Amino acid sequence: MYPEHVTSPLYVGAAANAVAGQLRRLMADATPANADTVAWLVRRTLEEMGVRCGDTPKLQDLKGFLIASPHGAEMVVSSELAPNQQVAVYAHLLAHLLLDRFGGSFMSKFEYCEGRIPSHLTAAERREDLVADVVALAILEGRLEAVPRYVLAPEPLPRRPHELRLWLTEQARAVLASGSLPQRLRPSRPLRALALTVLHWLSLALFWHSRSYRRLRTRPLMAQLVHRLAGLLGEPAARAA
Amino acid sequence: MSERDEVQVARWSAIRSRVGSCLRELRGGYSQAKLSGDLEDLGYHLTQSTISRIEQGQVEQPLSLERLVGWALCCQALSAPAFKQLLQLVGFRLPWSDEDLRRFDDLLRHYRRLAIPDQIVLRRKLLWHLLGLRAEDV
Numbered sequence: 001m002y003p004e005h006v007t008s009p010l011y012v013g014a015a016a017n018a019v020a021g022q023l024r025r026l027m028a029d030a031t032p033a034n035a036d037t038v039a040w041l042v043r044r045t046l047e048e049m050g051v052r053c054g055d056t057p058k059l060q061d062l063k064g065f066l067i068a069s070p071h072g073a074e075m076v077v078s079s080e081l082a083p084n085q086q087v088a089v090y091a092h093l094l095a096h097l098l099l100d101r102f103g104g105s106f107m108s109k110f111e112y113c114e115g116r117i118p119s120h121l122t123a124a125e126r127r128e129d130l131v132a133d134v135v136a137l138a139i140l141e142g143r144l145e146a147v148p149r150y151v152l153a154p155e156p157l158p159r160r161p162h163e164l165r166l167w168l169t170e171q172a173r174a175v176l177a178s179g180s181l182p183q184r185l186r187p188s189r190p191l192r193a194l195a196l197t198v199l200h201w202l203s204l205a206l207f208w209h210s211r212s213y214r215r216l217r218t219r220p221l222m223a224q225l226v227h228r229l230a231g232l233l234g235e236p237a238a239r240a241a
Numbered sequence: 242m243s244e245r246d247e248v249q250v251a252r253w254s255a256i257r258s259r260v261g262s263c264l265r266e267l268r269g270g271y272s273q274a275k276l277s278g279d280l281e282d283l284g285y286h287l288t289q290s291t292i293s294r295i296e297q298g299q300v301e302q303p304l305s306l307e308r309l310v311g312w313a314l315c316c317q318a319l320s321a322p323a324f325k326q327l328l329q330l331v332g333f334r335l336p337w338s339d340e341d342l343r344r345f346d347d348l349l350r351h352y353r354r355l356a357i358p359d360q361i362v363l364r365r366k367l368l369w370h371l372l373g374l375r376a377e378d379v
Contacts, residue, residue, distance in 0.1 A: 056362055058358040058359070058361070058362050059358065059359050059362060060355075060356035060358055060359055061355040061356045061359050062355065062359050065363060065366075067366055067367065067370055069370045070336075071369075071370050071373055071374070074366060076362065076366065105337065105338065105341045106337070106341050106344060106345065106370070108348055116355070118351065118354055118355075120351055120354075
């Protein structure tokens, strides 16, 4: 039985970390694993995280698809694909699951074969595909530090305007209550936490809307810089999967 | 033939014409033959003549939730007012909001442009989610 919370943002982030961690360990091994083993391991990891994986020889226009609902998440890939291609499809669908914070009860995503992408895709869907490409590559390379923190974890910023105003007001009160800046050598914890939240949010917004930032963000040096800055602002180091 | 309660028989007799009308409305412009074929792809056994008898209110056995959902799914009419009316009439309820059902229909409509085998695979998976089943339950 699959847990019904498997599609919650926190759980999907954990699934992405688990898959990326497995792939990183495989790449670090002295003896390279064969493609079948890698595909099998990725499937097992996803299934252990609550995502049902299946394949079918019947798909023609699709390489695979994802359906997620309160009754679980399911990925179906074409069994005609080579194992490394199947792994790429799993990674891409997982990236979509990370990016789509679906407000309703149901979502679906499709991976189309080359030349079969329909013309009815909206600009937002095409943009999400470009962003998912980058996230999927980060998963396949085992380098999730190359994507913004809030892709993998729920962002604390409320979406509705009046809730956002309330949140900002609370943060401002916490900062003011902790003491004024000139009297301290180091910014207060609430101020650092607020700065960190804003920086992560800005990083996420740029990641979505700027191709240049996506290219920059995935560079190892940039990932290290972001990690160092977050550490200076008091963020605990993330555990490697 | 299994025995049915008199109350069930009486109730079904009273509503089967209206059920048939709703299903006819859901089918819209789709042919009965096409609907029969689509339902068979999903694992149902409804011939064209059975579909005709259902729509005319001539079927003695009450229709199951699975058949009603399969019918609406094949007709891309899960969010249609007639389907909501139909479920209320027979006393069934799906655990989905109107918005979700509309998204299901949109998905099915967009998906009609892809190859038939792909459509069949997706429709089967969607059906389980609609009915609240997990694949391993089947």
